[in-house]
Amino acid sequence: MNHHIQPSQARVIRELVENWSGIILDENDVHFLEFRLRPLLKKFDCEDYSDLVEIARRGGTAIRTALVDAVTTNETSWFRDVNVYRELREEILPGLIAMRGVGAPLDIWSAACSTGQEPYTVAMLCREIERLHEIPGFHATNVRILATDICQEALAAARKGVYDSIAIKRGLPPEYIERYTEPRDGKSAVTRAVKDLVRFDQMSLMDRHYGTEQMDLILLRNVLIYFNDQTKRDILDKAHRRLRPGGILLVGGAENAARYSNRFEAVFANGMTYYRKADPFSGRASA
Ligand SMILES: C[S@@+](CC[C@H](N)C(=O)[O-])C[C@H]1O[C@@H](n2cnc3c(N)ncnc32)[C@H](O)[C@@H]1O
Structure with a gap:
């Protein structure tokens, strides 16, 4: 069991996220991805990130929604600017x-x-x-x-x-x-x-x-x-x-x-x- 996301796994996730949402994730910021995806391990009953990548590869609404929700930046405020x-x-x-x-x-x-x-x-x-x-x-x-x-x-x-x-x-x-x-x-x-x-x-x-x-x-x-x-x-x-x-x-x-x-x-x-x-x-x- 590996508690860290591997570069090849991060690449698959980045590609799926881009296909599904258009969002480009920084390829150098593996820690961001690991941090944002960690709650999904439990949610999708995964032992480690390789399980999660496998589920993501298979696709479906649940993983797609969860993955996109996990990586979006929702920073906002009233009267912004x-x-x-x-x-x-x-x-x-x-x-x-x-x-x-x-x-x-x-x-x-x-x-x-x-x-x-x-x-x-x-x-x-x-x-x-x-x-x-x-x-x-x-x-x-x-x-x-x-x-x-x-x-x-x-x-x-x-x-x-x-x-x-x-x-x-x-x-x-x-x-x-x-x-x-x-x-x-x-x-x-x-x-x-x-x-x-x-x-x-x-x-x-x-x-x-x-x-x-x-x-x-x-x-x-x-x-x-x-x-x-x-x-x-x-x-x-x-x-x-x-x-x-x-x-x-x-x-x-x-x-x-x-x-x-x-x-x-x-x-x-x-x-x-x-x-x-x-x-x-x-x-x-x-x-
Ligand atoms: C930084 S917030 C900006 C919120 C607000 N427009 C503002 O200026 O304060 C970016 C928002 O874009 C959304 N977003 C990212 N990719 C999107 C997409 N492909 N389609 C629709 N919304 C998207 C995110 O979920 C997030 O809520």
Whole structure:
């Protein structure tokens, strides 16, 4: 019995993870893999990593889900990157609401939502715009936020919407805690008014088709970094197809969509960059 993962076993796992999720794992970081996979030995009744590799090779939903869940990095926070959320609140959301027409549904997709802070932050911003009557006639219930992730564990936490004090304080301003969460068993639960705007679903960005539903805003933030260049290009192409003309794409601060796709118009604003799908009727040209 060997309690350490061997380089050849790590290679098999890395290849399977890449096939199943697109995620590229660092080949030099065998310890990361060993640490993340250790709980699976017990779960799948394995004596050592060679048993686990054998089960993984045979495939099936259970091992596939467990393996992908084990290696994903679900790091997230509320209002991650203040510039982005300021621009979203002050310019992007009002612009999209005006473009769609007040009263028309606004479709938003948080495409790697992790434990839910990202889609719930967007929902809170919509509730704020409504609360302050910033746009006459706007009702937050016209906003439909689809939040997806490949990781079942993260999605389960997102669906619950209940956070401990450490998680809640990571970026959520006190007035938002007051207004949009309520105490539950020593933790903070996102209020129904916020939860009702978001629906969660499990989905991999590697899926061939993302459905046909057209979006006005896609948040594809802090996830492209895990993929190889071709996968980044494919995912950006698919995101472009899912956007309505004039729709907006947001990526993470360390990600640059223009490097992998020339389909979007890059907009530089207030210390951040976002990407717009050209609207043939507005006279805007694509970059
Ligand atoms: C670092 S978190 C980013 C969360 C959030 N977007 C943010 O910016 O705070 C990356 C998320 O991407 C998800 N992910 C990784 N590969 C994915 C894939 N192929 N399809 C969908 N989600 C994926 C992970 O499960 C994880 O929750």
